[in-house]
Amino acid sequence: MTEGITSVRILIIDDEEQIRRFLRISLKSQGYQVIEAETADEGIELAATRTPDLIVLDLGLPDADGKSVLTELRHWSTVPVMILSVRASESEKVAVLDAGANDYVTKPFGIQEFLARVRNLLRPRATTMPDAGIYDDGYLHIDLVKRLVSVTGEQVHLTRKEFAILKMLVSSPDQVITQTQLLREIWGPTHVDDTHYLRNFVGRIRQKLRDDSGEPRYVRTEPGVGYRFIDCRGDCRSPAQPGQS
Incomplete structure (x- = not known):
């Protein structure tokens, strides 16, 4: 050891x-x-x-x-x-x-x-937190400061709320962010029970990141609890490209 x-x-x-x-x-x-x-x-x-x-x-x-x-x-x-x-x-x-x-x-x-x-x-926070606000694993690139997201070099457009959700998740990689935390922070304290909003937005984020909704590699669901962003730098397989099996 x-x-x-x-x-x-x-x-x-x-x-x-x-x-x-x-x-x-x-x-x-x-x-x-x-x-x-x-x-x-x-x-x-x-x-x-x-x-x-x-x-x-x-x-x-x-x-x-x-x-x-x-x-x-x-x-x-x-x-x-x-x-x-x-x-x-x-x-x-x-x-x-x-x-x-x-x-x-x-x-x-x-x-x-x-x-x-x-x-x-x-994991040391210095290595799991995006360096200078940037996450890049060779497939997915996220710049939290410039609010830019791209997949295989192709820019992805996220709405303001979609980006806010992704930012909260990416800022605490591999850790659970509860539905309540996300709803309170992004929609406000009067919307903490509106979990259907969150499900819809997360579904759209996955679609835009080309993240398999059946077996997502980036935005994982903790059923009934919340979501976590999986840090794939260095230890995740690249997802299949369109046309690949």
């Missing part, structure tokens, strides 16, 4: 010993340092004193709800937080993502997907 990975510290806040052990073994096998807490109070203390690079947080803790831990953390920390919970309702996911969580994984879960999400959250 590289020195960069072995210096990464991950805090697990979960009262289930079996879950902590499973995650500890899996994370250490990838070279990460792991620290553990089984209560909310202990987790907050370790978050303050051990400066983890990522926190994996269970919602069902014995001394407090995990959402209160998240709220406390967000008062003084911007460390990425991944929620790990048996609670699978859309409203629960939306609530914690709106409260500042960076990702949400439902128990039971596959370890490979979990590790992939860990890697996404640990």
Whole structure:
């Protein structure tokens, strides 16, 4: 393992010993340092004193709800937080993502997907955020400053709201932006329930980016929760061009 990975510290806040052990073994096998807490109070203390690079947080803790831990953390920390919970309702996911969580994984879960999400959250912001407001993977080019979008060199026209949606997603690559966040920011607080607006606009964005609506590579849907923009620089296959199989 590289020195960069072995210096990464991950805090697990979960009262289930079996879950902590499973995650500890899996994370250490990838070279990460792991620290553990089984209560909310202990987790907050370790978050303050051990400066983890990522926190994996269970919602069902014995001394407090995990959402209160998240709220406390967000008062003084911007460390990425991944929620790990048996609670699978859309409203629960939306609530914690709106409260500042960076990702949400439902128990039971596959370890490979979990590790992939860990890697996404640990990507240095300097490399995942578009450099100087520019995203370019050789197929899709987005200039957030000049408000220009092109696909294979051909300019794509987006309406003002379409571009605003894409900008919010591209500015936080690989992270979920909830429907509520998008609607509040772009349409205003009186439209947070108008999810049909958002679905229609996202559909048009995908069409203009030639993004397969059945299996999109750029704008992915988190059902009932929101959307995420997938950063394809360096590790995504180019989509098939018209006429290709």
